[in-house]
Amino acid sequence: MELLRFATAGSVDDGKSTLIGRLLYDSKAIFEDQLASVERASVQMGAEYTNLALLTDGLRAEREQGITIDVAYRYFATPKRKFIIADTPGHIQYTRNMVTGASLADLALVLVDARNGILEQSRRHAFLASLLRIPHMVVCVNKMDLVDYDEARFDEIKAEFRDFATKLEIPDLSFIPLSALHGDNVVERSHNMAWYEGSSLLHHLEEVHIASDRNLIDARFPVQYVLRPFSNEWHDYRGYAGTVVGGVLKPGDEVVALPSGFTSTIKTIDTPRGAVAEAYAPMSVSVTLNDDIDISRGDMICRPHNRPTTGQDIDAMVCWMTEQSSLVPRTKLALKHTTRTARCLVKDLQYRLDVNTLHRDERADALALNEIGRVSLRTTVPLFYDEYRRNRLTGSFILIDEGTNNTVGAGMVLGPSQ
Amino acid sequence: MNTYQLSHLEALEAESMHIIREVAAEFERPVMLFSGGKDSVVMLRLAEKAFWPCPLPFPVMHVDTGHNFAEVIEFRDRRVAELGARLVVASVQDAIDSGLVREETGPRASRNRLQTTALLAAIEDHGFDAAFGGARRDEEKARAKERVYSFRDEFGQWDPKNQRPELWSLFNGRHRKGEHIRVFPISNWTELDIWQYVAEEGIDLPSIYFAHDREVFERDGMLLAVSQFVTVMDHEEVITKRVRYRTVGDASCTGAVESGASSVDDVIAEVASTRITERGATRADDRTSEAAMEDRKREGYF
Numbered sequence: 001m002e003l004l005r006f007a008t009a010g011s012v013d014d015g016k017s018t019l020i021g022r023l024l025y026d027s028k029a030i031f032e033d034q035l036a037s038v039e040r041a042s043v044q045m046g047a048e049y050t051n052l053a054l055l056t057d058g059l060r061a062e063r064e065q066g067i068t069i070d071v072a073y074r075y076f077a078t079p080k081r082k083f084i085i086a087d088t089p090g091h092i093q094y095t096r097n098m099v100t101g102a103s104l105a106d107l108a109l110v111l112v113d114a115r116n117g118i119l120e121q122s123r124r125h126a127f128l129a130s131l132l133r134i135p136h137m138v139v140c141v142n143k144m145d146l147v148d149y150d151e152a153r154f155d156e157i158k159a160e161f162r163d164f165a166t167k168l169e170i171p172d173l174s175f176i177p178l179s180a181l182h183g184d185n186v187v188e189r190s191h192n193m194a195w196y197e198g199s200s201l202l203h204h205l206e207e208v209h210i211a212s213d214r215n216l217i218d219a220r221f222p223v224q225y226v227l228r229p230f231s232n233e234w235h236d237y238r239g240y241a242g243t244v245v246g247g248v249l250k251p252g253d254e255v256v257a258l259p260s261g262f263t264s265t266i267k268t269i270d271t272p273r274g275a276v277a278e279a280y281a282p283m284s285v286s287v288t289l290n291d292d293i294d295i296s297r298g299d300m301i302c303r304p305h306n307r308p309t310t311g312q313d314i315d316a317m318v319c320w321m322t323e324q325s326s327l328v329p330r331t332k333l334a335l336k337h338t339t340r341t342a343r344c345l346v347k348d349l350q351y352r353l354d355v356n357t358l359h360r361d362e363r364a365d366a367l368a369l370n371e372i373g374r375v376s377l378r379t380t381v382p383l384f385y386d387e388y389r390r391n392r393l394t395g396s397f398i399l400i401d402e403g404t405n406n407t408v409g410a411g412m413v414l415g416p417s418q
Numbered sequence: 419m420n421t422y423q424l425s426h427l428e429a430l431e432a433e434s435m436h437i438i439r440e441v442a443a444e445f446e447r448p449v450m451l452f453s454g455g456k457d458s459v460v461m462l463r464l465a466e467k468a469f470w471p472c473p474l475p476f477p478v479m480h481v482d483t484g485h486n487f488a489e490v491i492e493f494r495d496r497r498v499a500e501l502g503a504r505l506v507v508a509s510v511q512d513a514i515d516s517g518l519v520r521e522e523t524g525p526r527a528s529r530n531r532l533q534t535t536a537l538l539a540a541i542e543d544h545g546f547d548a549a550f551g552g553a554r555r556d557e558e559k560a561r562a563k564e565r566v567y568s569f570r571d572e573f574g575q576w577d578p579k580n581q582r583p584e585l586w587s588l589f590n591g592r593h594r595k596g597e598h599i600r601v602f603p604i605s606n607w608t609e610l611d612i613w614q615y616v617a618e619e620g621i622d623l624p625s626i627y628f629a630h631d632r633e634v635f636e637r638d639g640m641l642l643a644v645s646q647f648v649t650v651m652d653h654e655e656v657i658t659k660r661v662r663y664r665t666v667g668d669a670s671c672t673g674a675v676e677s678g679a680s681s682v683d684d685v686i687a688e689v690a691s692t693r694i695t696e697r698g699a700t701r702a703d704d705r706t707s708e709a710a711m712e713d714r715k716r717e718g719y720f
């Protein structure tokens with residue numbers, strides 16, 4: 001059974017909570033006591049029917065105000081796959097939450113209300129999903145029951161969305177007409193929309209091909225921790241522990257360690273289930289080498305003829321995530337990238353991107369909360385990175401305010417500064 | 419042919435090991451909470467794997483309410499000895515004896531809340547800057563929103579509305595002196611994942627997780643075990659039933675479920691078909707109110 005992570009996006013009232021509630025309920029991930037508590041809460045709030053959306057409202061403030069505050073994670077499984085949903089609220093702090101929820105997602109579900117069609121917010125959701133390079137996107141055209149399950153309306157929305165999506169990079173885009181409230185096309189194909197020939201949402205989630213989304217070409221192994229047992233039994237063992245974030249590693253492979261540039265060959269690859277002949281993302285392994293070379297946390301093991309870019313001057317798209325300050329040139333921040341920690345200086349804000357229109361404002365002089373822009377950074381030590389579009393893990397970093405210790409920015413590497 | 423695709427358990431295992439290694443690499447004094455409950459048993463197993471063939475680079479800590487199931491304490495000590503790990507016991511009894519906390523009284527008295535004080539005091543005394551907990555996000559709706567690295571201020575409090583964004587596999591563990599981070603490496607595991615992993619790995623668990631005969635009585639719709647820690651009230655009838663535990667907590671407020679599941683496979687079949695959450699079925703402490711867990715978590719509960 002494989003794991004699929006997906007993020008949900010939708011404006012308030014598009015039916016996102018209802019849809020998730022239904023997926024969980026129909027896949028039996030909702031338990032009777034949870035349902036009973038939701039029924040009690042529905043009655044208390046004066047609702048006429050059990051509000052499945054309440055299943056996903058976690059904190060007290062949220063239930064009182066009828067809103068969702070933060071990214072919440074939900075789980076369900078079918079015999080084919082285990083699913084992790086990053087459920088992001090549609091209103092306040094939307095960008096920050098969606099970026100957080102989408103960072104590791106394999107797939108994005110974008111909800112659209114069939115009556116309203118593509119709104120500015122739908123465009124924003126699609127843009128953010130493509131910025132974060134979520135490989136698969138499903139546009140759920142919801143509330144089809146309120147437009148008489150009309151095929152023409154569905155086609156119209158689909159055409160409009162496709163038109164806009166040509167400006168974005170979305171490798172795999174699908175559309176499903178559904179009614180979250182009545183369950184049409186959620187788990188089973190709907191009889192109300194015989195004209196629709198595609199699969200139900202759940203079927204799509206179970207079948208979408210994710211195996212080739214990972215980068216199996218560029219071997220990248222950031223060293224996390226050095227294992228030295230200092231015991232008689234394991235006297236000479238020196239294992240470099242970490243998570244493979246790209247490519248395939250095999251015993252016998254010639255490798256180079258950065259920044260030292262020393263080369264060696266892989267002796268063994270140990271995993272939690274014993275020694276293996278191949279390691280690939282996202283395996284957690286311990287690699288031993290045939291030569292004693294000096295390697296420590298923060299170093300990168302890769303192949304001599306396929307190295308990441310090494311550098312201190314980097315251009316990246318940065319999403320700013322705090323209201324306590326804004327990002328302006330000359331800001332100094334801490335930066336975490338793979339297993340490296342550095343400090344950096346914001347040298348330049350090249351433009352701020354309007355997430356609704358994709359317009360680039362080159363006169364912008366700051367990024368405030370939820371704003372995204374192209375930034376040039378100078379780091380105190382070299383980073384070993386790839387473009388984010390080539391590898392989401394060697395191409396991403398977070399920015400930390402050294403005064404408050406808060407995470408204030410998320411960065412996606414474009415390449416070396418010009 | 420190798421499809422280069424991990425199973426869901428392999429993927430969860432890899433993610434948890436990554437988190438555990440990050441903490442060991444970046445914090446000065448981490449500690450792993452270990453109660454002998456299935457989640458902490460699995461977490462400890464993942465830590466063992468993360469550092470193999472080295473010993474664990476941090477101690478384990480049990481927050482001991484003094485109201486224990488004997489089988490669980492025996493298991494705890496055996497497991498700690500096997501690993502050659504160092505065990506720290508944060509004792510609620512000691513906190514009561516030293517006057518740090520006052521014990522609740524009455525037949526429904528529970529030491530559950532007092533655990534928070536004992537835990538926070540131990541974290542402070544030992545200067546721990548990171549504490550691994552075995553909480554899962556599927557357990558409870560307040561937990562669904564908690565980060566893997568959960569920041570705690572100098573009072574150990576959790577502020578759910580002000581959490582650090584958490585992106586990719588990059589964790590921000592920065593904190594000032596006196597503050598600490600709770601780390602939840604098995605956040606993304608469900609109850610069923612835990613049991614499937616127990617089966618796959620042949621992990622040993624305390625015997626109370628499997629069906630056995632026990633003297634119990636019904637209170638608030640739950641089956642509580644008769645023990646020296648609870649007072650059976652007059653109208654409560656004691657009967658012997660075939661039961662097992664789905665969670666292991668304080669003996670005075672953890673309920674058993676009627677079950678004939680005597681092997682891991684039986685339990686998996688039971689969990690896969692059950693229609694009640696594990697906390698709903700077995701924790702009196704969570705029934706107090708809709709937001710009971712949220713309130714305790716804000717105060718610093720694990």
Ligand SMILES: Nc1nc2c(ncn2[C@@H]2O[C@H](COP(=O)(O)OP(=O)(O)O)[C@@H](O)[C@H]2O)c(=O)[nH]1
Nearest residue numbers: 011012013014015016017018053143179180181
């Ligand atoms: N008629 C109809 N109403 C729906 C459908 N999906 C959701 N709704 C209703 O739309 C409202 C908003 O839904 P909710 O799930 O809370 O939206 P959210 O804000 O996106 O989470 C609720 O009153 C739902 O009952 C649908 O497919 N058809």
